[in-house]
Amino acid sequence: MIQDIYPHIYNNTFEPGVKPSNDDIIFSFEEDQVLMKDEHQFYHYHEISKESICYYLFSIDDTKFFLADLTSLNHIKVSFRTMRTFEDQMLGFAAITAWHLYRWIQDNKYCGKCSHPMDFDQKERAMRCPHCSNIVYPKISPAVIVGVTNDKGQILVTKYARGHYQSYALVAGYYEIGETIEETVKREVKEETGLDVTDIQYYKSQPWSFSSSLLFGFWCKAHGDQPIQMDESELRVARWANRDEEINTLDDASLTSEMIQYFKQGKVV
Ligand SMILES: [Zn+2]
Structure with missing residues (x-):
């Protein structure tokens, strides 16, 4: 199954403020498309602008995975569905898990109670409204x-x-x-x-x-x-x-x- 990536170890411990290292992978999406360097490779941190805002997602072994907006880079787009059978199953699993979190963030830019823009919570994996304190967890x-x-x-x-x-x-x-x-x-x-x-x-x-x-x-x-x-x-x-x-x-x-x-x-x- 797609999540069976052993001997790789998936770690989703919430760690706010984690900074990317050069070889960490940066995912970017547009709707149901994954932005890739080419059909085999995702972007690494050393290949993107240091101005990019990177949101930490999770890690697998020693590699950390982040979400950022890479639409200004020279990229190709592939459907998120192709990640189901991506050549490197560990990366396919990482990409689709990242897409899940991307969808949740996209769907919750604004508070459903008071319409104020949402922030990332600093204590847990959640979106928090700074105006009314409404908390929205990932949709599962x-x-x-x-x-x-x-x-x-x-x-x-x-x-x-x-x-x-x-x-x-x-x-x-x-x-x-x-x-x-x-x-x-x-x-x-x-x-x-x-x-x-x-x-x-x-x-x-x-x-x-x-x-x-x-x-x-x-x-x-x-x-x-x-x-x-x-x-x-x-x-x-x-x-x-x-x-x-x-x-x-x-x-x-x-x-x-x-x-x-x-x-x-x-x-x-
Ligand atoms: Zn609110």
Whole structure:
């Protein structure tokens, strides 16, 4: 998965006032585009103007990552989505995590309560209104990825009705307010496929900055011979797949792909 960058170590401890060193990496974005020196390289601090205002994001090993406005430099733009399979996975993970923080900062330039320009808080990773003290933390939306299996040892696979992702997926959806995350699992499976599920078991989580999400992977069972009633506004495919079937997924960056592989390897009964 994209966050599996071991032996590299990601460190997101909040450290205000950290200054960049020459070899540190400076990310810059415009909407959903990443600004790069060329298609293989991001900018280092020694390559940018010393007048640039750099906001510290996080570090990986000894490299610190900052956000700055590099639009005046000679750059190319690439879609943030290409970071999903960037040649250096550690840098791809860093870039998409930085983009998540960039989006949060862009969306909170002004206070939602009093419209005053927001400042960066000095004690924690948050935006603070200097006028009314409103605090806004990074937006992170919980969501579930659900591997549903049946009594025949099959797995429920889906294809989304909309969007750019046309490979096989699992039932997925956002947490709704007032429910437990296990209730999210039951509700999403019921809404998308009409199935009632039991035996809900937590599997793994994944930070998924492409949609400002934290994904929770679960396994569960749909017992008996329940018919699939697909929600056509959400899905264009919802069907049972056998373990030995070829199930194409986009790449191995996502929790969805890992869960499908885990099932195919016979690790879920
Ligand atoms: Zn305010």
